[in-house]
Every structure is written in C-alpha cells, then in structure tokens.
Amino acid sequence: MLDVAILGLLMDRDHHGYEIRSQLRERLGVSANVSFGSIYPALARLERHGLVEAVAPGAPRAAAISTGSLAGERASLRSLRTSAGLGRRGRKVYRITERGRQEFHTLLADPTTVDDGKTFSLRVALARYLTPALRVRLLERRRQDLLERLAEVRQGADNPDLDAYARSVMSHAAHSVELDLEWIDDLLSIERSDSETFAHEAK
Amino acid sequence: MLDVAILGLLMDRDHHGYEIRSQLRERLGVSANVSFGSIYPALARLERHGLVEAVAPGAPRAAAISTGSLAGERASLRSLRTSAGLGRRGRKVYRITERGRQEFHTLLADPTTVDDGKTFSLRVALARYLTPALRVRLLERRRQDLLERLAEVRQGADNPDLDAYARSVMSHAAHSVELDLEWIDDLLSIERSDSETFAHEAK
DNA sequence: ATTCATCATATCACTTCGATATATCGACGA
DNA sequence: TCGTCGATATATCGAAGTGATATGATGAAT
Structure with a gap:
C-alpha cells in the first residue's frame, strides 16, 4: 500500500x-x-x-x-x-x-484488504481523511484480527514442544498484541466520546 | 530471510x-x-x-x-x-x-544484515543454535537500533505539525519500542545469569 | 452419491527490495 | 584553492515476495 x-x-x-x-x-x-x-x-x-x-x-x-x-x-x-x-x-x-x-x-x-501492523498504522496515521464511521470500522476490524492472533501466540507461549527462546518470542508477541489492543481501545473510546460531543452539540 | x-x-x-x-x-x-x-x-x-x-x-x-x-x-x-x-x-x-x-x-x-522486527524475532526464535556470545551480540545490536528508533518516534509524538492521529501512531510506536527494549533487556539479563551459572559450575 | 473443507503443489503478473550508478551542491580542512 | 566528503536527488537491475488462481487428491458430512 x-x-x-x-x-x-x-x-x-x-x-x-x-x-x-x-x-x-x-x-x-x-x-x-x-x-x-x-x-x-x-x-x-x-x-x-x-x-x-x-x-x-x-x-x-x-x-x-x-x-x-x-x-x-x-x-x-x-x-x-x-x-x-x-x-x-x-x-x-x-x-x-x-x-x-x-x-x-x-x-x-477499502474494506477488502486485510491490514497487517504496517498498513493498519499507516491508515490510522491518515485517519483524519476518513469519516468517523469508517474510522470505527477500521479500528474494530483490526481489533478482531488481533484477538485471533492473541489466542494463537498465547498458545505458542505455553507450548512445551518449543524451547525457551521460541516461547519467549511467542510470549513477547502476546504482550505486544495486548499493547496494540489497548491502543485501539483508546482510539475507539475517543471516537465514541467525540461522537457524543457531536450529538450533544447537535441538540 | x-x-x-x-x-x-x-x-x-x-x-x-x-x-x-x-x-x-x-x-x-x-x-x-x-x-x-x-x-x-x-x-x-x-x-x-x-x-x-x-x-x-x-x-x-x-x-x-x-x-x-x-x-x-x-x-x-x-x-x-x-x-x-x-x-x-x-x-x-x-x-x-x-x-x-x-x-x-x-x-x-551473519552480522552484516540489519534486523527489522521480523528478522530479529526469527533469530531469537532460533537462538538456541547460536553460541552465548553471538546471542548477546544479536541482542545488543538490536538494542542499539531500537534506542535510535525510540528517539525518532518520540520526536514524532511531540511534533505539533502532525494531527492527533499521526501523533497517536508515533506515541504508540514509542510504547511498542519500549516494550521491545524491556524484552531484550530481560533476555540479556538471562544470558548473563546463565553465563554466571556456568562460571560458577566451572570452578 | 455428491459436495465441502482441508491438504498439497505449482505458476503468473506485479510489487518491493537492496545494490549500484550517476551527478550536483555545500562544507570543511590541507 | 583544491579535493573530498556527506547530503541531496533520480534511475535502473536482478532477485525475491505477494496475492490470485489453477489443479487435484482425500476424508467427512449430509
């Protein structure tokens, strides 16, 4: 992209x-x-x-x-x-x-392209060009993808077949995804409070 | 890679x-x-x-x-x-x-290739095939790169020319790099305590 | 029975990467 | 003042990666 x-x-x-x-x-x-x-x-x-x-x-x-x-x-x-x-x-x-x-x-x-970390960050950096509704859709879609990835790496972190280094990579990936999720939730709550403000002002 | x-x-x-x-x-x-x-x-x-x-x-x-x-x-x-x-x-x-x-x-x-996030994780996942000295070199090299990147994104996070979304991306990037650094420091301290254990046993 | 999901390899056009070549300009020291 | 170094700037090449698509086997479900 x-x-x-x-x-x-x-x-x-x-x-x-x-x-x-x-x-x-x-x-x-x-x-x-x-x-x-x-x-x-x-x-x-x-x-x-x-x-x-x-x-x-x-x-x-x-x-x-x-x-x-x-x-x-x-x-x-x-x-x-x-x-x-x-x-x-x-x-x-x-x-x-x-x-x-x-x-x-x-x-x-474009909703058909699946975001990875890079394209998602890029889209957020350009998010002022999106409507509030599209911003929320972007964020929630990424949130779902990350939840799936989180389950996967958590499983890897507990997999006794892996050596300590590989497990450490998985465990760090899990923490990293958790941080991403917190970020997205922050952004989502900002979007929501903005739309409330807007609804309030519209009265 | x-x-x-x-x-x-x-x-x-x-x-x-x-x-x-x-x-x-x-x-x-x-x-x-x-x-x-x-x-x-x-x-x-x-x-x-x-x-x-x-x-x-x-x-x-x-x-x-x-x-x-x-x-x-x-x-x-x-x-x-x-x-x-x-x-x-x-x-x-x-x-x-x-x-x-x-x-x-x-x-x-190979010390000539510069690691990004992906290749570094890959190398750590395979780190059991490296000698302790090479592991430490890998980790410290990445640590330096991340410190430079951290300075860069922190600057971006404070850049008033950027809108709130772009600044949020920068700020999240900073937190993400900080998490990576903590991980690397953990791994480094493990390497060091392992080598101490070895030195102790060698006596 | 047939249809569906999964397993498995392969190839295509297009994009991206990393290296390399080329050239200009300003700064700085010998 | 001369040379050269580092930053600016564009361009191109081979090698490698992507996403889509084709093909077909197998086992499970209806």
Whole structure:
C-alpha cells in the first residue's frame, strides 16, 4: 500500500521522490526505510494512471522545500538557503490530481484488504481523511484480527514442544498484541466520546 | 530471510512445503502467512544450491507427518490415520543437508544484515543454535537500533505539525519500542545469569 | 452419491527490495 | 584553492515476495 502512503503525503502538499522517503518515516511512522527502488517506480505508476502529475520544473514550489528535522543540526540553515535559491538538479516535484484524491479515499477506506501492523498504522496515521464511521470500522476490524492472533501466540507461549527462546518470542508477541489492543481501545473510546460531543452539540 | 527460517525448521526435522507455512507461525512466531509463492520457489532454490534435498517418496517419514495443533479438534485422529496409511499425492518432503546446516549457522549469525522486527524475532526464535556470545551480540545490536528508533518516534509524538492521529501512531510506536527494549533487556539479563551459572559450575 | 473443507503443489503478473550508478551542491580542512 | 566528503536527488537491475488462481487428491458430512 505504498500508493496510499504517497497519495496521503501529497494530499498535504507537493513532494519529490527523495523527500517522500523521509516523510514516510517522520509523518506516517513507517518504520523501515522504503527503498528508492519502490518509490520512483511507484511515482511513475501513479503518474501513468493520472493520479499524480509532475509540477513544471520552474513552477512555484516554495512550500515543498523544507527538509524536515532528521537531517542534522545544520538542516534548518541549509533549508533556508535552499528555499531562497534554486532547487536541486533533477528534482521532480509531484502534485496529486483530482482523480488521485478520489482514488486515495477509495484505497484508504477499502474494506477488502486485510491490514497487517504496517498498513493498519499507516491508515490510522491518515485517519483524519476518513469519516468517523469508517474510522470505527477500521479500528474494530483490526481489533478482531488481533484477538485471533492473541489466542494463537498465547498458545505458542505455553507450548512445551518449543524451547525457551521460541516461547519467549511467542510470549513477547502476546504482550505486544495486548499493547496494540489497548491502543485501539483508546482510539475507539475517543471516537465514541467525540461522537457524543457531536450529538450533544447537535441538540 | 525466508531461507534461514526454512533451514531452521528443517534442523529439527523433515518438512514438506505446505507444512512449513503453518510451522512458521506456530514455531517461529512469524505473524504473516508466508505465501506459497515464496515457499515453493525458496525450497527449489535451496535444493538447487544443495542446502536441502527431497527424500524419496517411499522413504520412511513417520516423523514428518504430524500436522500440528492448529488444524482443529480432529487433527490427532486424522494424523493417526495418515501416518498409518500412505502419504498424500504430490507431497514432497525435504531434508537439510550438511552444507545446509553450515549455511544455516552462517546466515543466522551473519552480522552484516540489519534486523527489522521480523528478522530479529526469527533469530531469537532460533537462538538456541547460536553460541552465548553471538546471542548477546544479536541482542545488543538490536538494542542499539531500537534506542535510535525510540528517539525518532518520540520526536514524532511531540511534533505539533502532525494531527492527533499521526501523533497517536508515533506515541504508540514509542510504547511498542519500549516494550521491545524491556524484552531484550530481560533476555540479556538471562544470558548473563546463565553465563554466571556456568562460571560458577566451572570452578 | 455428491459436495465441502482441508491438504498439497505449482505458476503468473506485479510489487518491493537492496545494490549500484550517476551527478550536483555545500562544507570543511590541507 | 583544491579535493573530498556527506547530503541531496533520480534511475535502473536482478532477485525475491505477494496475492490470485489453477489443479487435484482425500476424508467427512449430509
């Protein structure tokens, strides 16, 4: 679901490929460094499908320059200079199209894809683009999946056929899933109190 | 690192492809269902490299039959019958070779590959095949990576540019990494107390 | 009897990864 | 001032993984 991630970043503002990689970590919480071997082909694909378009090299792009905070102590200095001057050599800045926006909402809400930890986190990070009802559906679906996984790893943690290391992995997986469940329950209770607030204000 | 996982399972006993998929979940704690589209090519690859070999269809394989506990309440009944009768149609059972064992130890201990959550868990699940010193190195390396990741997501959790959902993802990621760190510290303290026990007994 | 779920292997198109190549720019020291 | 180092930036390749789909055997249930 790299497509959703990229489109989600472009919903906010224009980006070029190199920047998307860092933004995935910084704004969407993606843990692995997504390789350029997936980002550039993905952008080409999205452009081919008319979901994004390249901004003309000379076009205004002041907002697309700031390089974020990960790059080190001199980042702010450098980014100031860069935004004052010209963009770098081959820099290709992409903008999301109207069709891209539609497709983004469809993909983000798509109920047929089963979430794993990564895609679920990604969807939550982009949850402001979902309706309250879709948010609740997303959370409850993941909750069910996690309950099943929990039963499985708890069984593994008690399995005397496994050695201490394998059992430890299972036991840690169980604790990790429990933490995930607490998080989801928190998010769900927030969704519910928000809708109460809304119902109250509607009176 | 599917190769290590498969070789690790075959260190214990012979397996066929279909069985490997369930064993990955049950014994090695792999959370995603690894697809057959990766397992069968991987087995073919390993056989091509001489790391595993197919046992003759009529060869003794009583130990390779039991189907595990996930298959439901009637599993034991069925497995009894199956082990009493013939093997299934195309079932191809693989055995690890001596070269395979060597390669397994090399891959498992390989210090050049950077672990993510999945490969690290996998290595811990197979940690009984590592020496105590290699286990400690594995754990401490991962510990360092997680400390860096923790700083990153904590920063994200406090980033006012992010909306509440994205910040929640970051904050949960931080808690999740903290849990991982506690686990690793537990494992490290066990390693240390084990080596003390050994030192004591050696006197 | 037939139909259904499970067991089992295999292959396909597409995506993703990791490595590598290429080039520019700014900073810093010799 | 020169060189080189690290960050910025795009691109491409082979290898590997995914999800879907096809095929077929076996045993259980109706």
